[in-house]
Amino acid sequence: MKALARLYVALIIFFLYAPVLVMIFFSFNESSSVWVFTGFSFDWYTGLATDVTMLNALKHTLIVAVLSAVISTVLGTAAAVGITALRNKFSKKIIMSVTQIPMMNADIVTGISLMLLFIFIGKLLGLRESLGFLTVLTAHITFNLPYVILSVLPKLRQTDASLREAALDLGCTPLQAFFKVIMPAISTGIITGFIMAFTLSLDDFVISYFTCGHYQTLPIIIYNMTKKSVTPDTYALSTIIFACVFALLIMYNMLQTKSESKKAAKAQP
Numbered sequence: 001m002k003a004l005a006r007l008y009v010a011l012i013i014f015f016l017y018a019p020v021l022v023m024i025f026f027s028f029n030e031s032s033s034v035w036v037f038t039g040f041s042f043d044w045y046t047g048l049a050t051d052v053t054m055l056n057a058l059k060h061t062l063i064v065a066v067l068s069a070v071i072s073t074v075l076g077t078a079a080a081v082g083i084t085a086l087r088n089k090f091s092k093k094i095i096m097s098v099t100q101i102p103m104m105n106a107d108i109v110t111g112i113s114l115m116l117l118f119i120f121i122g123k124l125l126g127l128r129e130s131l132g133f134l135t136v137l138t139a140h141i142t143f144n145l146p147y148v149i150l151s152v153l154p155k156l157r158q159t160d161a162s163l164r165e166a167a168l169d170l171g172c173t174p175l176q177a178f179f180k181v182i183m184p185a186i187s188t189g190i191i192t193g194f195i196m197a198f199t200l201s202l203d204d205f206v207i208s209y210f211t212c213g214h215y216q217t218l219p220i221i222i223y224n225m226t227k228k229s230v231t232p233d234t235y236a237l238s239t240i241i242f243a244c245v246f247a248l249l250i251m252y253n254m255l256q257t258k259s260e261s262k263k264a265a266k267a268q269p
Contacts, residue, residue, distance in 0.1 A: 020242060027235035044236040051233055057221040058237065061202060064133075064217060068140035069198040075141070076148025076197075077190055081178070083149070084156045103146045111210035114139045118211060131213030139211040140201045147200065148193035155189030156182075188256055195252055199245055 030039035048054060079099075086092045102110060115131070118138075122130025159182060167177035183190070205219035212220060222234055 023235050024239045024242070027232060027239045029232060032232050044232045045240075047233050048237055053221065054218075054233065054237060057216055057218040060133075060215060061218040064136055064140055064208075065198050065201040068137055068144055068201045069194050071137075072141045072144035072148050072197045073190060073194045076145050076193055077152050077186075079145070080149045080152035080156055081182075083153065099146050099149055101146075102143050107143075107204075107206035108210075110143060111139070111207040114142065114207065115210040129213055131211055131215075133215045135211045135213065136208055136215055136217070139207050140204065143204070143207060144197035144200060147196045148190075151193035151196060152186055152189040155186035159185045191252060191256075195248060202241070202245070 026037070027044055028040050028042070029037050030041040030043065083092060083095055083099075086095070114135070118135040119130045163181050163185070164177050167181045168174065172180060203219065204217075205223060208217050209220055209223070218237075225231065225234065
């Protein structure tokens with residue numbers, strides 16, 4: 001049974017990562033063929049430096065991803081604190097249900113509804129172009145918020161409520177008590193929410209496609225390439241992004257392990 005369980009896990013890992021490994025392998029191909037490996041080369045990586053369209057799309061993607069992750073982390077953390085403070089169970093259930101709607105809703109429905117909303121507001125304000133950077137950023141914050149809230153809420157529930165009361169008794173203001181006592185206790189949830197928001201924003205295509213206007217992100221540029229042909233420098237750029245995200249996740253896991261071992265050491269008599 002153990003052998004079958006290991007085989008099952010190995011097959012899952014293989015099917016999950018085999019496409020990524022193939023992409024990484026062919027990003028070092030000397031030719032543009034995706035069938036035959038003619039030789040090892042860094043040409044597609046060095047060629048990225050002169051691909052203005054790809055670099056601009058990457059810049060747009062990173063700007064939106066970082067800003068949306070930061071804003072949604074701040075708003076999501078504040079919302080999680082507010083939800084935890086609610087005493088009315090019925091109100092809390094309603095708010096939690098509303099919070100989860102963007103996660104369960106189809107991306108195409110969210111994208112179209114946000115596009116119509118932005119165009120309507122743009123017409124009211126008399127704007128020439130209703131869609132652009134701000135609409136993409138707002139859309140990304142909208143679908144990132146629930147993930148941040150659901151990442152922070154469990155940490156808030158695990159935090160002893162008496163810690164805040166003790167901080168207030170010792171002379172802290174409610175704001176000081178949050179930053180000095182509550183925030184360090186829920187920091188892993190905040191970091192998890194930020195990483196999820198960043199990666200989801202980095203990867204999003206459907207919602208960005210409907211709300212971008214002329215402000216095109218990397219997934220949209222790559223989608224437009226598929227109508228003709230995807231060049232191997234796209235594999236190179238995707239490999240770099242994958243390596244950065246993978247390194248970020250490893251760093252986070254190391255920090256979390258270190259934090260948990262510190263807590264365990266403090267808990268020991």
